[in-house]
Amino acid sequence: MKCGTKRFEVTVKKDNRIATQEICPRDQIDARKICRRMYGEDKHIISVRRKK
Structure with a gap:
């Protein structure tokens, strides 16, 4: 992991899901x-949301 990393939750639409x-x-x-x-x-x- 890089210095200063955070967790993000990414929601993607692929293949109609x-x-x-x-x-x-x-x-x-x-x-x-x-x-x-x-x-x-x-x-x-x-x-793209930051996860706490």
């Missing part, structure tokens, strides 16, 4: 980048 993934990046922008790399550019990101 909603998937939730927990990611540990530094900020919301990195969370979106990681999610796009995992699921692909064509998937729709619904929300």
